Amino acid sequence: MHRFAAAVLVLLVALLAGVGGAGADPNDPAWQYEWGQRLTRTSDLWQVTTGDPGVVIAVVDTGLSPVPVPDMTHVIPGWDIVGNDSSTGDTFGHGTWVSSVIGAMGNNGAGIAGYCWNCSIMPVRVAAGRQGAVAPNIAAGIRWAVDHGARIVNVSLASNEDDPDEYSAVEYAQSHNVLVVASAGNGGNTAPLYPAAYGATFPNVLSVAGTDESDHLYSWASRGPTVTLSAPGCTQLLDSSLGAASGCGSSFAPPAVSGIAGLLVSLRPQLGMDQIAAALEATAHHVDGIGKGRVDAWAAAHYLGLVGEQPPAPTTTGTTPTPAPTPTPTASPQVLVTTGVVRRTDTVRLPLAPGRLEVQLYGAAAKDCSMSMRMGGTLFVDLPGERNVHTLAAIVRKRGDFTVTIRCSSVNRKPYELTANAFFHA
Numbered sequence: 001m002h003r004f005a006a007a008v009l010v011l012l013v014a015l016l017a018g019v020g021g022a023g024a025d026p027n028d029p030a031w032q033y034e035w036g037q038r039l040t041r042t043s044d045l046w047q048v049t050t051g052d053p054g055v056v057i058a059v060v061d062t063g064l065s066p067v068p069v070p071d072m073t074h075v076i077p078g079w080d081i082v083g084n085d086s087s088t089g090d091t092f093g094h095g096t097w098v099s100s101v102i103g104a105m106g107n108n109g110a111g112i113a114g115y116c117w118n119c120s121i122m123p124v125r126v127a128a129g130r131q132g133a134v135a136p137n138i139a140a141g142i143r144w145a146v147d148h149g150a151r152i153v154n155v156s157l158a159s160n161e162d163d164p165d166e167y168s169a170v171e172y173a174q175s176h177n178v179l180v181v182a183s184a185g186n187g188g189n190t191a192p193l194y195p196a197a198y199g200a201t202f203p204n205v206l207s208v209a210g211t212d213e214s215d216h217l218y219s220w221a222s223r224g225p226t227v228t229l230s231a232p233g234c235t236q237l238l239d240s241s242l243g244a245a246s247g248c249g250s251s252f253a254p255p256a257v258s259g260i261a262g263l264l265v266s267l268r269p270q271l272g273m274d275q276i277a278a279a280l281e282a283t284a285h286h287v288d289g290i291g292k293g294r295v296d297a298w299a300a301a302h303y304l305g306l307v308g309e310q311p312p313a314p315t316t317t318g319t320t321p322t323p324a325p326t327p328t329p330t331a332s333p334q335v336l337v338t339t340g341v342v343r344r345t346d347t348v349r350l351p352l353a354p355g356r357l358e359v360q361l362y363g364a365a366a367k368d369c370s371m372s373m374r375m376g377g378t379l380f381v382d383l384p385g386e387r388n389v390h391t392l393a394a395i396v397r398k399r400g401d402f403t404v405t406i407r408c409s410s411v412n413r414k415p416y417e418l419t420a421n422a423f424f425h426a
């Protein structure tokens with residue numbers, strides 16, 4: 001069985017635009033929600049580099065949206081392995097979302113700030129939609145990317161079978177000094193997924209799981225000794241129809257690592273990819289349940305002798321985006337986890353205070369169920385990009401009790417886990 005590692009997409013509402021300075025505080029409207037770039041200290045490294053167009057990061061996925069995405073300013077021609085032609089249009093969305101996390105232009109007053117603003121993105125289409133990609137296509141995509149100048153290959157797809165073609169492809173990448181960054185998957189267990197699990201054999205393959213703001217693995221994140229690193233599993237991304245949006249899943253953890261690796265190579269192009277991988281692993285912050293830990297961009301750069309021990313104080317000009325309202329200046333969001341079984345419908349009541357809300361639905365129910373919530377006359381719905389995890393995000397403006405409704409297409413009993421990260425009232 002082959003499947004997407006994970007991706008979910010939800011509408012990001014009520015973004016507040018502003019004009020900001022350069023350096024560590026970009027003026028992109030969604031920046032206020034991009035905790036991953038701050039947690040990994042990527043925003044500190046932006047004071048030194050925002051990437052080099054000469055560094056090519058291949059995204060082996062579903063392609064890139066044929067509709068121009070304004071924030072994607074450094075895209076170079078790729079290839080469609082499925083159709084064996086140069087048409088890499090993304091009819092599903094997954095590849096576009098992953099690409100934007102890596103390379104969306106920052107500090108341009110629009111959309112989001114990706115991890116490596118100026119690195120070049122090379123779309124390599126190996127799958128057409130939800131059915132995923134067969135291992136031979138992924139293998140062919142890795143080889144094509146290597147042969148056409150990619151320094152880093154991002155694979156946010158996974159299969160649960162060892163495959164000789166994929167094995168040979170990652171070995172080929174290593175022999176050509178190319179780093180492969182792959183998703184560990186969304187099984188919530190220790191079952192190895194490929195090509196990520198080849199990291200146990202090849203030092204140029206990094207298996208990446210999704211973690212939260214407290215450096216804990218999400219319940220849906222794969223774990224165990226075959227998982228090398230972790231990175232933020234929830235992120236802001238770009239959709240060709242919606243613009244800025246919010247997504248969660250282990251599909252979005254590898255792009256963070258790929259983007260950080262791109263920044264490191266931009267600072268010193270002659271670095272070996274084994275050196276990059278070793279630096280990311282050696283400086284990672286401990287995470288229970290995996291081999292190493294959560295990546296730290298500045299620490300990895302310091303380990304390689306590219307920067308000093310501490311980043312300089314950021315310099316900003318103008319004003320920054322207005323943050324979402326919070327109950328008090330010292331308040332922090334809480335996490336509510338609830339489990340249950342749903343047949344056709346179920347509801348979960350959330351007593352919310354003003355602030356950011358993010359709800360994730362995980363488990364068997366995520367395969368044929370959806371979430372919705374009505375607030376202030378507006379209906380918020382999740383837009384799943386993957387069966388394993390759904391996410392719904394909104395900005396809560398007024399204190400009150402709100403109901404998340406789960407609706408399913410079948411009447412079979414389906415267990416679920418619903419996790420809400422929000423400000424709650426007593």
